[in-house]
Amino acid sequence: MERKYRLSTLAIHAGEEEFSPPGAVTTPIYQTSTFAFRNTAEVIEYQKGDPSKYLYTRYGNPTVAVVEKKMAALEGGEAALVVSSGMAAVSTLALTLASSGEEIISTEPVYGGTFHLFKDTFARLGIKVHFVDPGRIDEAKGLLNDNTRLFFCETPTNPNLKVADIRRIVEIARESEVPVAIDNTFATPYNQSPLSLGADFVVHSGTKYLGGHSDLVAGVIVGPKKVTDRAIETMKMMGGCIDPFGAFLLLRGLKTLAVRVDRQNKNGMKVAEFLSAHDKVSRVFYPGLTGSAQHDLAKSQMRGFGGMVCFEVRGGLESAGKVADSLKVFINATSLGGVESLACLPVLTSHWGFDEEELKRADVTPGMVRLSCGIEDEQDLLEDLEQALKNI
Numbered sequence: 001m002e003r004k005y006r007l008s009t010l011a012i013h014a015g016e017e018e019f020s021p022p023g024a025v026t027t028p029i030y031q032t033s034t035f036a037f038r039n040t041a042e043v044i045e046y047q048k049g050d051p052s053k054y055l056y057t058r059y060g061n062p063t064v065a066v067v068e069k070k071m072a073a074l075e076g077g078e079a080a081l082v083v084s085s086g087m088a089a090v091s092t093l094a095l096t097l098a099s100s101g102e103e104i105i106s107t108e109p110v111y112g113g114t115f116h117l118f119k120d121t122f123a124r125l126g127i128k129v130h131f132v133d134p135g136r137i138d139e140a141k142g143l144l145n146d147n148t149r150l151f152f153c154e155t156p157t158n159p160n161l162k163v164a165d166i167r168r169i170v171e172i173a174r175e176s177e178v179p180v181a182i183d184n185t186f187a188t189p190y191n192q193s194p195l196s197l198g199a200d201f202v203v204h205s206g207t208k209y210l211g212g213h214s215d216l217v218a219g220v221i222v223g224p225k226k227v228t229d230r231a232i233e234t235m236k237m238m239g240g241c242i243d244p245f246g247a248f249l250l251l252r253g254l255k256t257l258a259v260r261v262d263r264q265n266k267n268g269m270k271v272a273e274f275l276s277a278h279d280k281v282s283r284v285f286y287p288g289l290t291g292s293a294q295h296d297l298a299k300s301q302m303r304g305f306g307g308m309v310c311f312e313v314r315g316g317l318e319s320a321g322k323v324a325d326s327l328k329v330f331i332n333a334t335s336l337g338g339v340e341s342l343a344c345l346p347v348l349t350s351h352w353g354f355d356e357e358e359l360k361r362a363d364v365t366p367g368m369v370r371l372s373c374g375i376e377d378e379q380d381l382l383e384d385l386e387q388a389l390k391n392i
C-alpha cells in the first residue's frame with residue numbers, strides 16, 4: 001500500500017496486499033519450518049536474492065515478511081526486521097553496529113533488560129556502554145569518540161515516564177556521525193515517530209502495545225534497508241527469529257493499534273488527573289499532565305501520552321502494597337500495553353535488587369505503583385483506584 005495513507009489505515013492494510021491468496025481477507029499463517037523448491041534452478045534463484053522465494057523460517061517466512069512491511073509503514077522507515085522479543089531487537093541491532101573494542105552511548109534509565117545487556121553482557125563481549133542522564137544530555141558530547149557506533153535512547157522511560165529530547169540527541173549524535181536508535185515501546189508509532197524527528201532506528205518490544213493483548217512475545221527493528229539487511233545476518237546467526245504464529249498474532253494486534261492506543265491515551269490522562277487530585281497520592285508521573293515539568297518537551301515530540309501512569313502513595317511499600325492488593329479491575333502483573341489494565345510495584349519487579357543509590361538515581365521509591373491503563377471503561381478504572389486508595 002502507498003505510504004500516503006494515514007496510520008490507522010496503514011495499520012490495517014499495509015504489507016498485506018501481496019500475500020493474500022484469492023479471496024483471503026487476512027494473511028495466512030505459514031506455519032512451516034522449511035520450504036520446498038520445484039527444482040535446482042529455483043534454489044539458485046533463491047540464493048541470488050529472489051524475494052519471492054523462501055528457504056527456511058529462521059531465514060525468512062511470508063507471514064513474518066508481511067508484519068515487517070506493516071511495521072516499516074507505521075514507523076515511516078525504509079525496512080523492518082521482526083524478531084523473537086524486544087530484547088532480541090535491542091541485542092540484534094546493537095551487535096550489528098558495534099563489535100568488541102567499540103562503544104555505545106545509552107540514556108539511563110532504560111528498561112531493566114536493556115540495562116543489564118549493556119552493562120553486564122556487553123562488558124563481557126568487550127563493548128563499552130556509557131550511560132547518560134537524559135536530563136543532562138549534553139554530557140554525551142564528552143563521551144562520543146571515533147569508536148562510538150550507536151546512541152541508544154528510550155523515551156518515555158520505565159517506570160516513571162521520563163521524557164528524553166529526541167531532537168537534541170539527534171543533533172549531538174549527528175556531529176559525530178553516530179546513528180541514533182529510539183526504543184519506542186512506551187509511545188508506539190501512534191503517539192511518537194522518532195524517524196521523523198531525525199532518529200535512524202526505532203526498536204520495539206512488540207510484546208507490549210503493538211501486540212496489545214498480552215498473548216505474544218516479539219520485537220521489531222525499523223531503519224534503513226542497508227542496515228536491516230545486515231541485522232538479518234546477525235539475527236540468522238544469533239537465532240532470534242520469530243515463529244510464524246507469533247508474527248500472525250502481532251499482525252492481528254497491529255490492526256487495532258490506533259483504536260486501542262487512542263482509548264489508552266484517554267484513560268491514561270483521566271487516571272493521571274484523578275490521582276493528581278487525590279490526597280493520599282504524593283506524586284504522579286505522566287507527561288500529559290500540564291503541571292508536569294516535562295509536558296512541553298513531551299508535547300513537542302508526542303501526539304498522545306499513552307496509557308502508562310506511575311504514582312507514589314504516602315507510607316512507602318506497605319501502602320503501595322495495600323493499593324495493589326485491593327485493586328479489582330487492575331490486575332497485579334508486570335508487562336504493559338495490553339487491553340487489560342495492570343498494576344505493579346517497580347521496587348518488587350523491574351527494580352528488584354537495585355541498591356539505594358541505584359534506586360535514587362532512577363527516582364524509583366518503595367511507595368510507587370506503576371499502572372498500564374487498558375481499554376476498559378474509564379469510570380470503572382477511576383472507581384477501582386478510589387476504593388483501593390481508601391485502604392491506606
Ligand SMILES: *Cc1c(COP(=O)(O)O)cnc(C)c1O
Pocket residue numbers: 085086087088111113114154158183185186204205206207208217218219
Ligand atoms: C518489555 C520491554 C523491552 C523488552 O522486550 P521483551 O519483548 O520483553 O523482550 C524493551 N524495552 C522496553 C521499553 C520494554 O518495555
